[in-house]
Amino acid sequence: MATIVEVARMAGVSTSTVSHVLNGTRPVRPATRKRVAAAIEKTGYRQDAVARAMRRSRTDSIGLVVSDAGEPAFAEMVHGVEHAAAARGLTLVLANSAEDPEREERAVSTLLARRVDGLILAHCADSGRAVSTRLDADDARPVVLLDRVFDGSPHDQVGADNRETMRRLVTHLRGAGHRRFLLVAGDQRVPTLAERRQGFRDAIPDAELGEQTIVDSVDTASVRADVVAALRTGGATCVIACSTPLAVVGLECLRDAGIATPEQIAFAAFDGFSHSDLFRPTITTVRQPAFEMGEAAVSLLMDRIATPEASPRTLRLNQRLELRESTEDYRFREAESAPIA
Amino acid sequence: MATIVEVARMAGVSTSTVSHVLNGTRPVRPATRKRVAAAIEKTGYRQDAVARAMRRSRTDSIGLVVSDAGEPAFAEMVHGVEHAAAARGLTLVLANSAEDPEREERAVSTLLARRVDGLILAHCADSGRAVSTRLDADDARPVVLLDRVFDGSPHDQVGADNRETMRRLVTHLRGAGHRRFLLVAGDQRVPTLAERRQGFRDAIPDAELGEQTIVDSVDTASVRADVVAALRTGGATCVIACSTPLAVVGLECLRDAGIATPEQIAFAAFDGFSHSDLFRPTITTVRQPAFEMGEAAVSLLMDRIATPEASPRTLRLNQRLELRESTEDYRFREAESAPIA
């Protein structure tokens, strides 16, 4: 690659003039500008982002650390972040923590060393606040927390209205006659999951709270065992899974136990599955605005860089409740299909 | 952040010694090394990747351009690339072309300007070879083509054995009695899709080739129209969709036309849907080893960087044929369920 020096020489100007032409940072006589442009064209010159970053101490890049790049919801967030970043002329440096706090820490460290202008973080489950606070101590790069949002966090955050949507979902299901639920709540160290569980409690009257079954074990095997046990004990007319992985376990348990949805039990899931409408049973789903959350995170990050002193904001994007046949009122269905008495 | 100068001063050594301690690039007396380590610890110093890249003219980063970051198959490739990169101490710079050649070109340009050590590219449909050749001309950075693989490409490539697996699939279906297919083949400018179509031809005897219906329109609306028309004309006993988006269209058409799978028509899809086993109909699927393809791409890239002169390799990873009820032998089923004559 040609450097700025060659362009300058070819155009018969100094390097500084080339730089100013490139960046529009001071007036340049049209004639010289033309010559510079021609030289750039001819040499195929392009600014060296590394040297530029060095000099300006800005990289025009942002770092994103997600906890599971394979999971579709996170993939959509990545997609959204990339989209918003590219639109602003920023490049995206991506790292995956694979739900491992140590890898998360390394990833953050690497990104900081690369001098990204800002950081977007989807914390892994048990990262604690170590990373988050280390960020402040080290050198204060702007940070936005994504999806996994903490009360009283010193950072900007963007999450979903998990608690409210769960409340809405449960209220709807109660309206359809359900009184006893099996909530597959998952790892309560994950804020998202804790919020959803809280929303569940919000929607259940105190008197009935004792009758609800909540599975909050962490590893898949335990979840499976607990769900199987809960299904055997019986009582629940509706299963609510708080994430896609949990829904997978839940549906597997139902299938293996030969329990049909929605005929024998209702089922709803957060995050859910793609193309739910094409397959049976179609699953009632709370859909995250994952792409938009990614975009919003970039937006918050840019605002923060522009005004470092503003007080931190937490954005909650609305989730969509997609009602499908897996939660159709089973009493109603029974009544209809039963022979006329 | 502290710089190397402060560390050197605090340890009472020169910056070069600090550098050599950090990089293990020449022997340092244990005593001084200790002092340096202590100084690093106290200052919280960390190497500046930007300055380092400047000096070494290596960024320890690789660029990845995908054509659709939202699609699960690509998300898995991204995941695989990230994984393999991180394992080698490389960071990943991600860009998305959204199937737009212009954005693809910009992305490549940006990554080159950032001086990534190498580039992994999942070309978008109509990128032509412009980008690919420009890469050679500009400054020869190593490039690996991912998923969308070209015959006689000058670059290393990693794809899947699309042609062979399609042949296997069709052979299996013919064994189950199917003679007339509706192949939803998609945009033939995408090598992956062209290969799959070729595999289809391989498996059909010349005499029967004329009876097959192949839909290779490009935009969704046309595909839908063509599929609907083909279904109406009838004749096909089996639909094969060559990608997830095409499968979506296909299944929607079947649903809207009230045609049941597998009772009335068999169905198979490439790439397919996640958690296919949990929903009905369970779809016979050709699964791409997307994650592994991502890993392999990094591997090829590193090999290329190590030995620039080696002749380019094309890796074809095996796809998995997952047979499910959507292609169960429908004649057999009919015979079974029909009343005994």
Added chain:
DNA sequence: CTGTTAGCGCGTTCAG
């Protein structure tokens, strides 16, 4: 074994 020094390619003063 260690220190000195010269750039990597650019943006930005400060003079003209």
Added chain:
DNA sequence: CTGAACGCGCTAACAG
């Protein structure tokens, strides 16, 4: 309006 010179933080020659 333009050019000369400096330095961002680091590594690699070269010298000791």
